[in-house]
Amino acid sequence: GMQVDDMDLPVFDLSTIAKATSNFTIKNKIGEGGFGPVYRIQHRNLVKLLGCCLEGEEKMLVYEYMLNGSLDSFIFDEQRSGSLDWSKHFNIICGIAKGLLFLHQDSRLRIIHKDLKASNVLLDSELNPKISEFGTARIFGVDQQEGNTKRIVGTYGYMAPEYATDGLFSVKSDVFSFGVLLLEIILGKRSREYYNAWKLWKEGRPLELIYKSIEDSSFLSRMLHCIHVNLLCFQQNPEDWNV
Structure with a gap:
């Protein structure tokens, strides 16, 4: 069942939520996802949990509304992505990195997201990114560095190799997923072209990726830095992924 870690989490009546969604009409549905234990952790680059509803069989979480939807609907749409200048791209990249850093080392809990991808990053009215969908996340103890599971959950293509094959996950596996996401933002399309990215970098042609x-x-050096960080996320030795 759903466990709420912070008892000051506002509780909404089912009738209030039904009214706000026109009785859960399909035209008001903007997406869906799974959730496990709930922890109220707040950061400007994490989607804010506003409250919950626990009535009978109904167990719901209420999050802030993100006007611009998910990142994938922007970066994989030629028309919408064309409206973004590189300063916005850079702000989105930095915001995701800040949110991930907070989960990994700055919050009171160390949280491994385990399913970081473009559709799990939402954009507010000013296109600030917020990481969402913590249904597969795991919480580590203070001294815990790595976890192991036989139940592989997440999205293939974004998964680090050691997680996809052996069920090993850590901060570094989230870093790998961030690398895939960063590559997609740079390329403007869904891609797993890690080796091509390395090839272009070694040949001194990294800007061909953009x-x-x-x-x-002024953004040229920043985007080159982003490409370099992106490649570090894919280092074959996981020990080198802590960027």
């Missing part, structure tokens, strides 16, 4: 020209030269 899907549209950078008109503001």
Whole structure:
């Protein structure tokens, strides 16, 4: 069942939620996901949990509404992504990194997300990114560095190899997923072209990865730095992934 770690979490009546959603009409449905234990952790780059509803068989979580939907609907849509300049791209990349850093080392709990991907990053009205969907997340103890599971959950393509094959997960497996996400933002499309990215970097042609020209030269060095960080996320030795 759902466990709520913070007892000051507001509780909504089922009737209130039904009214706000026009009795759960399908046209008001914006997505769905799973959840396990709930911990109220707040950061500007994590989706804010507003409250919950526990009535009879109904167990619901109420999150803030994110006007611009998920990141994948932006970066994989040619028209919408074309409206974003590189400063917005860079802000989105940095925001995701800050949210992940908070989960890994700055919150009172060390949380491994385990399913970081474009559809699990939501954008507010100003296109600030917020990590969402913690249904597969795991909480580590103070001294715990690694976990192991026989139940592999997540999204293939974003999973670190040692998690997909052996069920091993850690901060570093989230870093691998961040690398895939970063590559997709840079390329402007769904991609697993890690080796091609390495090849272009070694040949001194990393800017060929970027899907549209950078008109503001001040962002050139920043995007090159992003590409470098992206490649570090895919280091074959997981010990080198802590970027």
